[in-house]
Amino acid sequence: MKHVEHFHGSDLEKIEQIYHIKKEDITSFSANVNPLGVSKKLRQTLSDNIDVITSYPDREYTSLRKEIGKYVKANYENIIVGNGSTELISLLIQIKHPKNALLIGPTYSEYERELNLAGCHISNFTLKEDVNFDIDIDSLKKTIINSIDFLILCNPNNPTSSAIRHDKMRQILDFCRDNNIFVMVDETYVEFANDMEHITLVPLTKEYKNCIVLRGISKFFASPGLRLGYAICSDTAFLDEINQRKNPWTINSLASVAGEIMFQDEEYINSTKTYINSERETFCKILSECKNVKFYTPVANFILVQILKPGITSKDIFERAIKKGLMIRDCSSFQELGDKYIRFCFMSREKNDELLEVLLEVLK
The missing domain is CATH 3.40.640.10 (Type I PLP-dependent aspartate aminotransferase-like (Major domain))
Incomplete structure (x- = not known):
């Protein structure tokens, strides 16, 4: 696999062409869209x-x-x-x-x-x-x-x-x-x-x-x-x-x-806020126990993470995750950040666990 460009959260067709993974099998952690879906x-x-x-x-x-x-x-x-x-x-x-x-x-x-x-x-x-x-x-x-x-x-x-x-x-x-x-x-x-x-x-x-x-x-x-x-x-x-x-x-x-x-859909609005807050806290707790990353306390439904482990870049983690059908954001396209930063949003509990497993496996 060769990471040839930076991808937006909606670029699933490009991912499909380059990595030969069906877009239906990709979970986009880079689109920052509410995982609860349409109410x-x-x-x-x-x-x-x-x-x-x-x-x-x-x-x-x-x-x-x-x-x-x-x-x-x-x-x-x-x-x-x-x-x-x-x-x-x-x-x-x-x-x-x-x-x-x-x-x-x-x-x-x-x-x-x-x-x-x-x-x-x-x-x-x-x-x-x-x-x-x-x-x-x-x-x-x-x-x-x-x-x-x-x-x-x-x-x-x-x-x-x-x-x-x-x-x-x-x-x-x-x-x-x-x-x-x-x-x-x-x-x-x-x-x-x-x-x-x-x-x-x-x-x-x-x-x-x-x-x-x-x-x-x-x-x-x-x-x-x-x-x-x-x-x-x-x-x-x-x-x-x-x-x-x-x-x-x-x-x-x-x-x-x-x-x-x-x-007017207060039930959906409140459910979203409760769910995102819970997942945000879970991610922060787990990442705080990993010495090879630094995360920045998130306010929104996504989190920015700095990679501290020598020899590991954002490209490495992107490719390790996409092999599992998990698409994160390689932040090296932001000139102020470089190749040591990744960003991902909070998805379903099951998919969040899958992503955490990949991250901890690479960064342990």
Whole structure:
């Protein structure tokens, strides 16, 4: 077997071609999707509402936005929806058209791609491993003040699974507001956090007009194929501009109905939080007893691990795991990390045990 490239969690077809393993036999620990799958309530209700595809959805998606508003505890008029958070990221960057953006790395690569397409100059602020990838506000301010007009934060961050809580976030937002800097916060993984209420920026959007919060249903609600994203911002003029620029009906009727259902599904939401918390604690306990790894306390549904054993790289562990049909993320594609880091999410108890067995066998 030869590891010829880095794979995204959705690249199962590529894995199938290169490693000759049927994609149906691969468990993706790199996609970071809720292992509970689609909720029973959503599965049943979508089936019952299949006829909605015979008509156009409401252009304003009012009913959907109201359900999202209840879910995130925000005014629905401050909410905009799109074809996944990826569409909203693209629209936001196109409209703001920043000249100098700052990325906090290592982080999700799509931000850089969209900024490059907009012709934006990109600066980088690197999170330090020796402080467990926690953000240094004073150092960040010194970097921001250098002609930056756009800041992107992934919170909790991918791939570090670290988070910025309200005390530090207020410092960042205050500083950016004073320096005419717009802040985009991607909260794709915030719902997996134990102390979500101390991390999510949504309550602070009422105070700060210089920011927007993005979320989606791909990860927490295990529905990447529905392509439903949403954003919260108190600058209604800016939201109006996004609505005017984006195509109408970018969310199909089934996705709109699904959104209204899933945000009300408290049983599924609570079950997910309970399960992820339990698996997160289990992984941390077991890894803490292995002297050849260092893990960084995870906030989200995935964990970043540093390999301390000499002679073993992320490529080695990737290939050992894929032979068992277990696909983890080789983090050497993140230039700030190198070939000693892997990332994986929490899947079913059975599959988690299989992955732990592989890791401990290689790293013991």
